[in-house]
Amino acid sequence: MKISKFNIVLLGLALVAPFAFYPVLLMKVLCFALFACAFNLLLGFVGLLSFGHAVFLGTGGYVTGYLMMNTGLTPELGILAGTIASGLLGAVYGKLSVKREGIYFAMVTLALAQLMFFVFLQAPFTGGEDGLQGIPRGHLFGFIDLSDNLNMYYFVLAIFLFGFWLINRTVHSPFGQILKAIRDNEPRATSLGYNVNDYKWAAFVISAALAGLAGSTKTLVFQLASLTDVHWHMSGEVVLMTLLGGMGTIFGPVVGAAVVVGIQNFLSGGELGNYVHIIMGLIFIVCVLAFRSGIVGEIQKIVKRNFG
């Protein structure tokens, strides 16, 4: 009951937020929060560190962007197509990677992601270094004009809530129960008759599809699909967001995404703009050394210690 009251307050805040903050910034936070939550499904609940997750963000973005520019697709269908494309790519990449363990898994996902980076760099329909620019946001269901930022914001919020709900449901589902068992003791799960690689693969596909959903949505918000979203920097950034917020927690990635986007936004305007990467790196080091369970993880510990 307490939890749901908390959630209602959060939802209320999210609904009024665009009247206090710049909607595009809020939408950016929501897209990255969804991306980080999708990534956390793998890292926090299966124990798989993907180091190429940007490829699913970017693929969703490019597919949605291309379709919005070149066909008369409505935005919800454009986003659906981008999500499916990332899910399919995830199905292939997952097959190739989930058998690997630990650092090898990270390396294979990175290598596969780099492969797609060069495809997007060279392919004739992605605009090369410039990316796809001026992507129309279109009319939701054919009649809600998304070029209005407030409309767009509520659409993005709905998408985020759907993705967030689905990840939560996955974690607290019969499937999620097996994922947790695998994370806890993989050989034991095998000895109980579970083909652990099939479960990891399914989680990989769900994570990839939701990362694609985040990327497709982000493309509509910024009306841009570019190489930044498939670059390995982006893969690193989502690791940072998740660890900073608290991996394996439900709200951690959301908080992590908000903090990272907030800092980047704050720095990019001022004189410190050139030092963004160094500052993010320092934050990363401090967070790994001092708050091992991330912001939300540490708060949970304090709450447990004092009220539990």
Added chain:
Amino acid sequence: MSADYVLETQNLIKEFKGFTAVDDVSLKIQRGNIHALIGPNGAGKTTVFNLLTKFLTPTSGTILFNGNDITSMQSAAIARKGVVRSFQISAVFPHLSVLENVRVALQRKEGNSFHFWKSDKILNRLNDRAVELLESVGLGDFADAKTVDLSYGRKRALEIATTLALEPELMLLDEPTQGMGHEDVDVVANLIKRVSKDRTILMVEHNLHVVSKLADQITVLQRGAVLTEGNYETVSADPRVQEAYLGVAAEEVQA
């Protein structure tokens, strides 16, 4: 189909980079027996378990389960056939509750293990059966405890309850009493005796007292090869076994 032997191995060999850990082992495990696999440290007992459950691939040899060749099957598939193993180091899911540990095993036959869109509340219908299993190993009061917090002996008991949930035809137990105090050893030994009623058990065990109490048949391994086989009287009277076991037996007395 042989009704007598649940499991047979024929000339099982496992080599690690020129070192033969399992050397031409042919086992016959009779249905309904408690069969003990004993031998000094490094004799290859755990390796045999790993081969039987395909956690390792044999270099050569054949494994028959109920007369069917399972040598090329995958670990999880072998488990689904009814050969379920435990591990030398206790095999539990530490961050799940005690109840959830057993439920993970019960869940397999429900056919919902890929249903990510359903609430895990539907698993609650397995709770009664899970509690029953926990009670059968004396863990009825611990259903809601976190598994990490259990004592070592109770973790082993939980492991047995989880294995029993699958109703395996053949249970492989790797040193179920290792590292336990006397009381826990007796509890677990009695438990094994009790659960052996409707099934066959192959167990690795260092504690010769437990072996003498439980085992119908004993196979002694030494340096990967079968040294001798038979019941406790035959095996313990064999001078080669006494020699191979002298060190271990002395340790046991001290312990």
